[in-house]
Amino acid sequence: MPKRPENVKTYSYEELRAKAEAFINEHHPVRSIPVPIEEIIELRFELDIIPIPDLLHGSDMYALISRDMKSISIDANIQESRPQTYHYSLAHELSHILIHKEVVDQFEYANIAEWKTVVTGIDEDVYAEFEWQAHALAGLILVPTAQLKAEFGKAAAKIKAAGLTLEQAKATERARFSVEDNLARLFVVPRPVITDRANRDKLWPE
Numbered sequence: 001m002p003k004r005p006e007n008v009k010t011y012s013y014e015e016l017r018a019k020a021e022a023f024i025n026e027h028h029p030v031r032s033i034p035v036p037i038e039e040i041i042e043l044r045f046e047l048d049i050i051p052i053p054d055l056l057h058g059s060d061m062y063a064l065i066s067r068d069m070k071s072i073s074i075d076a077n078i079q080e081s082r083p084q085t086y087h088y089s090l091a092h093e094l095s096h097i098l099i100h101k102e103v104v105d106q107f108e109y110a111n112i113a114e115w116k117t118v119v120t121g122i123d124e125d126v127y128a129e130f131e132w133q134a135h136a137l138a139g140l141i142l143v144p145t146a147q148l149k150a151e152f153g154k155a156a157a158k159i160k161a162a163g164l165t166l167e168q169a170k171a172t173e174r175a176r177f178s179v180e181d182n183l184a185r186l187f188v189v190p191r192p193v194i195t196d197r198a199n200r201d202k203l204w205p206e
Contacts, residue, residue: 008100008103008126008129008130009099010129011099011133013136013200016099016133016136016137016140017140017145019098019099019137019140020137020140020141020144021140021144021145023098023141024141024144027040027044028040031144031146031147033144033147033151033186033187034087034142034186034187034188034189035087035091035141035142035144035187037087037090037091037094037141037142038086038087038090040094041072041090041094045094045097047069047070047071047072047094047097048070048071048072049071049072049074049079049090050071050072050073050074051073051074051075051076051079051080052073052074052075052076052112053075053076053077054075054076055073055074055075055076055078055112061075061112061116062074062075062078062085062089062092063075063078063089063090063092063093064093064112064115065093065096065097065104067104067107067108067109067110069097069101069104072090072093072094073112074086074089074090075089083188084184084185084188084189084190084191085190087142087188087189088138088139088142088189088190088193091137091138091139091141091142092134092135092138093134094138094141095133095134095135095137095138095141096130096134098137099133099134099137100130100133100134103130138193139189139193139196139197140197142187142188142189142193143187143189143193143194143197145201147187148183148187148194148197148198148201148203149201149203151183151186151187152179152183152198152203155179155182155183159175159179166204166205167205170204170205176204177191180194180195180198181194183198
């Protein structure tokens with residue numbers, strides 16, 4: 001197992017945005033929301049989604065891809081009771097498949113325990129880049145740019161109809177939380193994904 005993979009390619013956020021747009025155009029051109037990531041994974045990529053009881057036990061791992069990239073294992077409780085985390089976790093692992101095949105090919109693991117050992121042997125900076133790229137791409141796939149702007153625009157109109165400016169809503173924090181929480185439920189993603197996307201797309205006034 002190599003400690004420092006030599007081919008973790010660096011992607012800018014805008015490069016990942018372009019990849020997400022190409023993905024949506026190919027696999028979900030109707031662009032309805034939420035993005036049906038489970039169906040895309042099973043029907044278009046023909047990957048198995050395998051629920052594993054207590055996958056999270058003793059770690060912060062929600063899901064992982066198999067060494068041959070033909071299946072995604074997911075914590076069974078996440079699948080059954082936390083749809084927002086479930087969708088994000090699937091998109092995160094699919095993102096590794098989309099952009100990190102050459103990296104995963106360097107690793108040797110046959111089960112969850114061995115994968116955890118692999119992770120502990122990766123240089124922290126390299127692993128952080130590896131995970132950030134998958135996080136960013138997953139968020140861009142599940143929360144496409146045009147759809148986010150459209151739905152945020154609807155929320156902004158309601159704020160203005162209530163007699164507030166976006167600056168005031170942002171300053172209260174409670175209003176911002178409410179807007180982002182509602183969007184998170186609409187797109188079926190964890191709220192921090194919406195917060196990150198809204199920040200990067202500068203939807204709230206600075």
